[in-house]
Amino acid sequence: MSWKTVRLDWDEDVATLTVDRPDALNALNVATLEAMGEAITEAADEDARALVVTGAGDDAFIAGADIAYMQDLSTTEGQEWGELGHDVADALEAFPAPTIAAVNGYAFGGGCEMAIACDLRVAAESAVIGNTEIDLGIIPGWGATQRLPELVGDETARRMIFLGERLDAESAAQAGLFGEVVSDEDLEDAVSELASRIAEKPAVAMRAAKQALNQRSEGSQTSGLAYEQRAFASLFGTPDQREGMSAFVEGREPEFE
Structure with missing residues (x-):
C-alpha cells in the first residue's frame, strides 16, 4: 500500500516506517495515524523481523499530535482521538518482532x-524528548502515564508529566529513555546495524521473548491505559484545554485559569 504521509521501506527482513510530514515536523493527524496503523499491520503480515520507526527530515522524529486539529474537539471526539493514538501505540507494543524508535529530533507529546511504545530507542545527539501535554491543558493520552514510569521510574515520570519537562538526548539516556545516543550523522547506520543484528536472531524465540517481556505488566497496564483514555478525553472542552491549544496555535503564552 502507499500513503501520503507515511512510508514503509524494506531492507531484507527489516521494515522502516517513516512519518513523512517534515514541513509539519511530522506531527500526527488522523490520516497519518491511520496510515501508521495500516503500515504496522502490513509489516507484521510480511513477517518483518524488526520494525524501525522514524521521522522524515533532520528536525523531528514526531513533534507531537496535530494541535490545530485537537483544539476544538469535544469530549466524545477527544475519546475517539485518544483511542486512535492508543491503537497505534498498542500496535507498536504488540508488534510480533522488536521495534526500534530512531529518534532524530523533536519527540514531544504523542x-x-x-x-516509548517501541521496544528500543536510539537517539541522535540533537534529539529532545518530553511529555509536554500539561502546557496544553491536557494530559498524555496515548500511553505515557502507564509506560513512562516503567522506563524512567515514578519520580522522573511525574516530573516529566507534571512539568512538561523536555530532556536532551544525554539526559534522556541517563533517565533510561534512550538505550543509545549517537551523532546525528551516525543515527541511520547505528539503527540499521542494531535492526540487522535483531533480524539475524531466531524469529520464533524472539517473538516469545517479546511476549514474555510484555506480559509482566499487562494486567495492571490494561486498566491503567483504559483510565488514561477516559481522563484524556474528559479534558477536551475545558477552559484550560481551549486556552492551551489556542495559545499554541496562535504562537503566544497561555493564560490558564
Missing part, C-alpha cells in the same frame, strides 16, 4: 508516546 511523539514521545510513540517512541
Whole structure:
C-alpha cells in the first residue's frame, strides 16, 4: 500500500516506517495515524523481523499530535482521538518482532508516546524528548502515564508529566529513555546495524521473548491505559484545554485559569 504521509521501506527482513510530514515536523493527524496503523499491520503480515520507526527530515522524529486539529474537539471526539493514538501505540507494543524508535529530533507529546511504545530507542545527539501535554491543558493520552514510569521510574515520570519537562538526548539516556545516543550523522547506520543484528536472531524465540517481556505488566497496564483514555478525553472542552491549544496555535503564552 502507499500513503501520503507515511512510508514503509524494506531492507531484507527489516521494515522502516517513516512519518513523512517534515514541513509539519511530522506531527500526527488522523490520516497519518491511520496510515501508521495500516503500515504496522502490513509489516507484521510480511513477517518483518524488526520494525524501525522514524521521522522524515533532520528536525523531528514526531513533534507531537496535530494541535490545530485537537483544539476544538469535544469530549466524545477527544475519546475517539485518544483511542486512535492508543491503537497505534498498542500496535507498536504488540508488534510480533522488536521495534526500534530512531529518534532524530523533536519527540514531544504523542511523539514521545510513540517512541516509548517501541521496544528500543536510539537517539541522535540533537534529539529532545518530553511529555509536554500539561502546557496544553491536557494530559498524555496515548500511553505515557502507564509506560513512562516503567522506563524512567515514578519520580522522573511525574516530573516529566507534571512539568512538561523536555530532556536532551544525554539526559534522556541517563533517565533510561534512550538505550543509545549517537551523532546525528551516525543515527541511520547505528539503527540499521542494531535492526540487522535483531533480524539475524531466531524469529520464533524472539517473538516469545517479546511476549514474555510484555506480559509482566499487562494486567495492571490494561486498566491503567483504559483510565488514561477516559481522563484524556474528559479534558477536551475545558477552559484550560481551549486556552492551551489556542495559545499554541496562535504562537503566544497561555493564560490558564
